Amino acid sequence: MSYLYRPVTGFLCSAFYYFLGTSVCLAGFLMESTNKDQTGILLIGQNYQASEYPNLGGCINDTENLETFLTSTKGFPEENVKTMTDSRHKIITASAIKDAIRDMAKSTQENAASRKKIIFISYSGHGTQRAAPGYKESDGKDECLVAGDGFVSDNELHTLLKEFHPESKVFFLIDACHSGTMLDLKYRYRFKPGAPGNVSTKEMKSAVTDISAHIVCLSGCQDEQTSSDAYLEDKTEDSKMWERQGACTQAFIEHCKNFPLASLLNLPLQLKDTMVEGRFQQRPTLSSNRSLAYEDQLFDY
Numbered sequence: 001m002s003y004l005y006r007p008v009t010g011f012l013c014s015a016f017y018y019f020l021g022t023s024v025c026l027a028g029f030l031m032e033s034t035n036k037d038q039t040g041i042l043l044i045g046q047n048y049q050a051s052e053y054p055n056l057g058g059c060i061n062d063t064e065n066l067e068t069f070l071t072s073t074k075g076f077p078e079e080n081v082k083t084m085t086d087s088r089h090k091i092i093t094a095s096a097i098k099d100a101i102r103d104m105a106k107s108t109q110e111n112a113a114s115r116k117k118i119i120f121i122s123y124s125g126h127g128t129q130r131a132a133p134g135y136k137e138s139d140g141k142d143e144c145l146v147a148g149d150g151f152v153s154d155n156e157l158h159t160l161l162k163e164f165h166p167e168s169k170v171f172f173l174i175d176a177c178h179s180g181t182m183l184d185l186k187y188r189y190r191f192k193p194g195a196p197g198n199v200s201t202k203e204m205k206s207a208v209t210d211i212s213a214h215i216v217c218l219s220g221c222q223d224e225q226t227s228s229d230a231y232l233e234d235k236t237e238d239s240k241m242w243e244r245q246g247a248c249t250q251a252f253i254e255h256c257k258n259f260p261l262a263s264l265l266n267l268p269l270q271l272k273d274t275m276v277e278g279r280f281q282q283r284p285t286l287s288s289n290r291s292l293a294y295e296d297q298l299f300d301y
Contacts, residue, residue: 031118033301040107040116041081042100043067046125049088051148053126057244058229060085062124062175069253091148105163119170124246127176143182143223158184166212175246177226179219185287189265215289220248221282228280247280264296
């Protein structure tokens with residue numbers, strides 16, 4: 001497949017995620033066909049038209065396309081989906097992003113009505129790095145989501161993860177530049193020929209293991225890289241329409257439809273191949289707070 005694209009480059013840019021694979025695995029790691037009603041979904045997309053930050057073109061489309069895929073194709077209840085998008089007259093604040101994630105965490109608690117056991121959170125927008133005080137970050141930088149009025153740091157996101165119920169499972173798609181360690185999780189996975197399953201695991205010694213829930217994050221690129229906002233075919237429709245999207249978001253939707261039983265650990269290889277084929281420089285990264293098995297997959301149907 002070849003892509004007609006126009007990447008957005010520079011200090012801040014967008015685009016990110018997806019997952020796929022070719023192996024048939026044992027059970028849905030996060031989203032099983034039997035627990036759709038117990039799943040909470042949060043989709044965040046920002047184009048920054050009312051903000052001081054550079055405009056993007058595909059992040060709201062990412063959110064809309066993901067919502068269509070998850071509800072129409074995968075059958076998750078529309079009432080379980082919360083979307084947050086900005087406009088020409090409205091920004092998404094840093095506080096609003098943190099509050100929305102906190103609300104997702106509250107929905108997993110024992111005393112919550114209709115408690116959610118599975119959480120799916122996507123973010124499509126700018127990401128950046130800032131100098132980190134102290135010695136907690138191996139590269140001396142904090143990775144941050146860029147809200148319409150400021151930043152949400154990886155440290156703040158990591159703290160929010162502590163609020164999820166210990167038995168809950170949470171999957172993040174981070175569609176942003178410099179997003180490889182956006183959640184500061186313990187394990188990172190990359191394609192490596194000759195390793196078991198062609199996947200190597202790197203344990204981040206500096207990561208704090210203080211999160212009880214099971215967290216998995218798919219980032220659009222490594223910390224030192226940027227991600228692309230591009231003109232791409234809309235894979236949620238049969239009309240062959242082209243629109244601005246995140247490069248990985250578009251691929252995520254396409255391959256989730258084509259390879260629904262994908263192994264999570266296939267992601268580093270499959271994403272790398274798709275980005276190379278599309279002439280994108282980003283290399284998506286998978287991370288988790290617990291070690292993943294090759295049998296783990298996102299969907300079981």
